[in-house]
Amino acid sequence: MGEASARGRWLSGAVTLAVLIFLLLPLLILMIQSFTAESHLSFPPTRYGVRWYRHIFTARDWRGAMSISLLVAIVVTPAALCLGTAAALGLDRGPARGRRELYTLMISPMVLPHIILGLGLLRVLLWLGLTDTIVGFVLAHLTIAVPYVVVMVGASLATFDRAAEEAAQSLGASPARALWHVTLPMIRPGLIAGAIFSFIASFDEFIMTYFLATHNMTLPIQIFSSLSYDVDPSIAAVSGLMIIVTATLTSLLVARGQVLGGGKAIA
Amino acid sequence: MLGGEAAPARARWLLLAPTALLYTVTFLVPLILLLVFSVATWDRGVIRLGFSLANYRDFFADGVTAAIFGRTVRLAALITGVCLVLGYPVAAFMRHCGPRMRLVLVVLVVSPLLTSVIVRNVAWLLILGRTGLVNTGLQAMGVVDAPLKLMYNELGVVIAVVHVYLSFMVLPIFGALISIEPALEESAASLGAKSWQVFWNVTLPLSMPGVAAGCTLVFVLSMGVYLTPVIMGGNFVVTLPMVISEVVRNQFNWANGSALALVLLLFVTVLLSASARLQRRGSES
Amino acid sequence: MTHTTRTKTTTISRRRFLAGMGAAGLTTVPAVRRAAAQEEKRLIIYNFDGNLGKFYRDHWIDPFAAANGIQIDTITMTGSAPPMAKIKALVDAGKPDADVIPMQLSDYVFATRNNMLQPIAREEIPEYANLYPQFIYPHGPGMVLWCYGLAYNTEKIKDPPTAWRDLWSPAYKGKAGLNEALFEQALQMTNLAFKGKPTPVDDETFAHLKRLRPNLVSLWTTGAQAEQLLRTGEVWITPLWNGRVFKLKDEGVPLEFVVPKEGFFVRHNPFCIPKGAQHPGWAKRWLNYVCNEERQRILAEKFYYASSNRRVTYTPDVAKRVVVASPDIVARAVREDFEVILDNLPQWRKGWDAWKQS
Numbered sequence: 001m002g003e004a005s006a007r008g009r010w011l012s013g014a015v016t017l018a019v020l021i022f023l024l025l026p027l028l029i030l031m032i033q034s035f036t037a038e039s040h041l042s043f044p045p046t047r048y049g050v051r052w053y054r055h056i057f058t059a060r061d062w063r064g065a066m067s068i069s070l071l072v073a074i075v076v077t078p079a080a081l082c083l084g085t086a087a088a089l090g091l092d093r094g095p096a097r098g099r100r101e102l103y104t105l106m107i108s109p110m111v112l113p114h115i116i117l118g119l120g121l122l123r124v125l126l127w128l129g130l131t132d133t134i135v136g137f138v139l140a141h142l143t144i145a146v147p148y149v150v151v152m153v154g155a156s157l158a159t160f161d162r163a164a165e166e167a168a169q170s171l172g173a174s175p176a177r178a179l180w181h182v183t184l185p186m187i188r189p190g191l192i193a194g195a196i197f198s199f200i201a202s203f204d205e206f207i208m209t210y211f212l213a214t215h216n217m218t219l220p221i222q223i224f225s226s227l228s229y230d231v232d233p234s235i236a237a238v239s240g241l242m243i244i245v246t247a248t249l250t251s252l253l254v255a256r257g258q259v260l261g262g263g264k265a266i267a
Numbered sequence: 268m269l270g271g272e273a274a275p276a277r278a279r280w281l282l283l284a285p286t287a288l289l290y291t292v293t294f295l296v297p298l299i300l301l302l303v304f305s306v307a308t309w310d311r312g313v314i315r316l317g318f319s320l321a322n323y324r325d326f327f328a329d330g331v332t333a334a335i336f337g338r339t340v341r342l343a344a345l346i347t348g349v350c351l352v353l354g355y356p357v358a359a360f361m362r363h364c365g366p367r368m369r370l371v372l373v374v375l376v377v378s379p380l381l382t383s384v385i386v387r388n389v390a391w392l393l394i395l396g397r398t399g400l401v402n403t404g405l406q407a408m409g410v411v412d413a414p415l416k417l418m419y420n421e422l423g424v425v426i427a428v429v430h431v432y433l434s435f436m437v438l439p440i441f442g443a444l445i446s447i448e449p450a451l452e453e454s455a456a457s458l459g460a461k462s463w464q465v466f467w468n469v470t471l472p473l474s475m476p477g478v479a480a481g482c483t484l485v486f487v488l489s490m491g492v493y494l495t496p497v498i499m500g501g502n503f504v505v506t507l508p509m510v511i512s513e514v515v516r517n518q519f520n521w522a523n524g525s526a527l528a529l530v531l532l533l534f535v536t537v538l539l540s541a542s543a544r545l546q547r548r549g550s551e552s
Numbered sequence: 553m554t555h556t557t558r559t560k561t562t563t564i565s566r567r568r569f570l571a572g573m574g575a576a577g578l579t580t581v582p583a584v585r586r587a588a589a590q591e592e593k594r595l596i597i598y599n600f601d602g603n604l605g606k607f608y609r610d611h612w613i614d615p616f617a618a619a620n621g622i623q624i625d626t627i628t629m630t631g632s633a634p635p636m637a638k639i640k641a642l643v644d645a646g647k648p649d650a651d652v653i654p655m656q657l658s659d660y661v662f663a664t665r666n667n668m669l670q671p672i673a674r675e676e677i678p679e680y681a682n683l684y685p686q687f688i689y690p691h692g693p694g695m696v697l698w699c700y701g702l703a704y705n706t707e708k709i710k711d712p713p714t715a716w717r718d719l720w721s722p723a724y725k726g727k728a729g730l731n732e733a734l735f736e737q738a739l740q741m742t743n744l745a746f747k748g749k750p751t752p753v754d755d756e757t758f759a760h761l762k763r764l765r766p767n768l769v770s771l772w773t774t775g776a777q778a779e780q781l782l783r784t785g786e787v788w789i790t791p792l793w794n795g796r797v798f799k800l801k802d803e804g805v806p807l808e809f810v811v812p813k814e815g816f817f818v819r820h821n822p823f824c825i826p827k828g829a830q831h832p833g834w835a836k837r838w839l840n841y842v843c844n845e846e847r848q849r850i851l852a853e854k855f856y857y858a859s860s861n862r863r864v865t866y867t868p869d870v871a872k873r874v875v876v877a878s879p880d881i882v883a884r885a886v887r888e889d890f891e892v893i894l895d896n897l898p899q900w901r902k903g904w905d906a907w908k909q910s
Contacts, residue, residue, distance in 0.1 A: 019376075112532065117293075143293040
């Protein structure tokens with residue numbers, strides 16, 4: 001197309017590289033810092049070791065927080081998938097009238113400041129007696145996870161070719177069977193992306209849970225609480241762990257090419 | 268498809284019902300409660316229910332809260348601007364990559380979301396502090412004599428928030444860019460337009476829906492930042508969410524806090540609907 | 553008095569044992585004993601998190617539980633502040649989730665105004681006789697005294713500060729810190745420095761505060777943040793509580809604590825019993841136990857929190873670190889009126905936020 005556009009390509013490439021360094025630098029620092037053997041944060045560490053990883057797996061408060069975070073996220077993810085997929089299907093298959101308004105309504109918790117959600121939810125849960133319970137956390141996290149599923153599955157559905165489903169139905173399959181055996185597999189990328197985002201959204205959620213929790217602490221709250229007393233490298237080890245886990249999950253799926261296969265949306 | 272005209276509508280409501288039920292409990296009812304509290308009064312630590320617009324009046328009258336709101340808006344605008352300037356080139360670059368590379372870039376761009384907000388801020392402490400990575404490096408290279416003040420001010424907050432919300436700008440713009448027919452750009456170029464003219468007159472306008480979507484998303488998310496200004500702004504940077512939290516947690520003033528939260532909600536809602544209308548008009552033209 | 557002691561001890565004569573129990577504050581008045589006997593053998597306490605919480609478990613909770621054969625459960629408070637909104641909702645519903653709640657003084661005012669606590673008569677806690685009167689509240693004893701003064705870096709600052717006013721010195725430009733979480737104390741401190749008394753907070757206060765702005769690097773929120781700032785040398789001087797300063801000093805950070813000339817603040821936690829608590833009898837017995845000089849002294853030695861118990865004796869080294877080690881020093885502490893503070897908190901907060909933006 002000409003050297004001018006090649007120049008443009010070079011420019012955008014340079015900016016992209018700079019941006020990527022900017023995005024990855026803190027994560028890199030955290031990973032390095034997590035292997036410090038000292039008792040407080042300072043970069044670069046002078047001595048290395050896995051002391052803090054061992055600490056977070058043995059210390060009672062960290063283990064407790066990790067279990068609670070994991071438990072909540074594991075409950076929230078499939079629930080969000082069910083609710084969100086149903087909602088996305090409802091929007092996609094339903095009449096076009098009102099679709100846009102309903103869609104906005106469905107994804108609104110994702111964009112609204114969590115402090116508003118947290119404040120209101122606290123009052124309701126206070127009344128129901130569900131503050132500081134796993135059920136309460138699940139309700140809060142579900143509210144912000146479902147929109148992610150609606151967006152991801154909705155994007156997949158939008159680019160999904162109905163022909164296959166129609167063909168299955170014309171061959172005698174009931175709508176439900178067609179859905180299960182034809183549609184769902186083909187929108188798998190959306191489902192997986194929705195699941196990943198749901199999990200991460202729940203695992204990382206801080207402010208709503210902060211308003212609700214007193215005794216049961218999720219990982220982000222435990223991190224915040226440990227910041228109140230001592231800034232020790234536990235938090236670096238915890239984030240190192242979170243980065244490793246989510247990176248592994250994502251790269252596994254990327255390697256199988258499943259995340260963004262199919263629809264025109266991204267790849 | 269599913270039989271009849273009424274069936275799709277009915278099926279839709281049935282499918283939306285579970286989510287609607289969830290939202291009613293966790294979203295709608297809370298909002299109503301907030302509304303009720305926002306017209307209550309705070310009497311030296313005791314909340315008295317009733318009807319009083321004092322909290323809303325104070326928002327505009329006391330001079331401080333409105334100013335904080337204004338600065339929150341300004342901060343969000345700044346963050347959005349930076350995200351746009353950095354994010355558009357990344358999205359453009361991704362457009363011209365192969366599928367594998369795109370995937371890698373998407374994952375990298377989204378990676379800051381993999382970490383918890385507090386932990387990210389702690390990492391920034393180590394990088395931007397007076398004795399942090401950047402300052403040590405710059406001083407070692409002789410670029411500066413004294414450490415730069417990169418933290419405990421608006422700059423630190425902007426850097427940290429851009430870091431995490433950049434992906435919300437990149438992905439919508441990217442989505443818009445790849446839906447542009449390359450033929451349009453090629454024909455413009457073949458008619459003699461220079462590449463920057465092609466970009467300015469063809470690519471950019473056609474990518475506007477994505478730009479609008481990205482900007483709206485980043486702006487609204489930035490209006491809600493709570494923890495980052497506390498850690499990165501040295502508490503000098505005050506945002507409305509911080510005020511809401513302080514008022515409720517330390518003053519036990521649910522009345523005032525609810526009113527502030529609802530004003531924020533109203534603002535965000537107005538913004539979202541205005542932006543949606545803009546995007547619709549843009550994509551229709 | 554019957555105990556089931558599950559502790560492993562070698563043979564101790566019964567009389568000496570009882571005498572020891574008395575000295576350790578484990579005996580109490582008959583009325584309370586009777587009340588406790590009617591309750592189930594259980595107690596639920598709101599506990600601090602971190603090392604302080606661990607200390608309480610080891611020294612204040614487990615020994616009492618073992619000596620009395622009761623089960624004590626703790627609910628950890630994040631950030632060592634009780635969730636007052638939640639507690640209020642539970643008390644209003646008649647079902648508080650704990651029997652003893654240590655609260656901050658502002659929480660205490662809120663709790664009393666909202667009728668959340670049950671009063672404790674003086675006779676019900678014999679140890680009250682040994683406490684300084686100003687730390688006895690209608691709803692419980694105030695304990696865990698900490699003192700707010702100036703912390704400064706001895707390596708960077710050769711001329712030690714002696715007054716709050718020294719914070720304003722141009723020598724500390726860009727080197728000072730303030731506690732954002734205790735902003736009301738910062739306002740009162742400014743008043744102490746320039747007006748001689750902590751209140752009222754008015755335009756003059758903020759005018760003085762404005763002049764401090766160039767000196768300030770950061771308004772830190774948590775003790776850990778303050779530590780980080782002091783360790784890295786970003787902050788050379790800041791108001792800080794005594795316990796933290798000496799802890800850092802022991803870890804090798806070159807810090808020293810100064811009790812400012814104009815006066816210093818002493819804050820503490822009233823330990824109270826919510827209305828409708830299930831085990832008030834045991835709660836009062838436990839409160840009596842922890843008020844005892846032995847329990848208090850251990851706390852002072854470990855965390856440098858002074859005791860509200862007059863009879864506690866400190867070694868000279870601990871006395872220096874604890875600061876409020878004797879009645880005359882306690883008398884010199886600046887009294888804060890928390891009713892006034894809570895009443896004015898909204899205006900003070902707005903003024904503070906406005907000052908930050910300028």
